[in-house]
Amino acid sequence: MGRVSKDQARENRERVVASASRLFREQGTDGVSVADLMKAAGLTHGGFYKQFASKEALVDEATAHAFTTLEEWRTDAVRAHEGDPAAAREHLIDYYLSPGHRDDAAGGCPTAALAADMSRGAQDSTAQETYTEGVRRFAAWLATADDDGLANLSTLVGALVLARAVKGDPLSDQILKAARARVKS
Template sequence: MGRVSQAQAEENRRRVVETASKLFREQGTQVSVADLMKAAGMTHGGFYKQFASKEALIGEATAHAFGELGRLHGAGFAQHGGTRETAQQALIDGYLSPEHRDNVAEGCPTAALAVDMARGLGDEDAHRVYTEGVSDFAGRLATEDQDGIARLCTMVGALVLARATKGSPLSEDILAAAHAAVTGAG
């Protein structure tokens, strides 16, 4: 079999990072390299041609996930005419929704990767990228009176608990209570 072109190698790498970003959010970073490469439609051996280690991939996949989150937040800001308060309200509404709760693979990396980051999975770069992503997200939730950290903690905690109790009325109650708490309605 011949060598792949540089363009094809870049496309393969992009596909692996994108697939890992979704799988890590959905299943955690313990997903095996073999399963990850199968999901990306590639061979296990191809992984080490693209990445120095799985830990390095965790960093890239985390950066990809936070990049998606940042683009989504930026689009929401633009969609709402640059009005911060309206964009924040739409962000909160979407974040604390059953749809977001149920879409783990494409959902918030803050909630999905928190436990893995706390356990030290990934490399230093992954931890740095995660920390910067969390800080940026808190900044998007900031108000004139608050830095956004309390809102972020409430939202992320609620999402994790709502996912853990999915299928029960408690899950919906958690989302509603957190929504009321971060918007001051209730």
């Protein structure tokens, strides 16, 4: 098999990062092996170390990639409600606390999905720094004239984690509904 072009190598790397971002949010960073990552990306296990120094290096990149999802949601909400920041905020809250978001951990918010991994990981890692900055930015976006957004963020993330944990029971939908009412009041 011949060498891949620089463009193909870049595309392969991007595919691995995107796949890792989804798998880490769905299964946790410890729950996914390098072989699993490469299989999900449609590449061979041997190619991993040509692209990444270690799994930790991939965790760093995949965490940053996951937070682009959150940025895209905010951008979409702002565009959908241009000139009305309160409506944009409510739009995002409605999606965040929806059954669809609850049921899509792989494509969902990294703040909720990666919280446990970040609490167990090295506090000085690039992934931890990216995560912390993502939390700050999300809270700032949720802030109102009356508060800094941290309580609302905590409510959103906590509700999503709990709703996912009891998914399949009516309590899951009740948690989402109660959190939505609390944050929007």
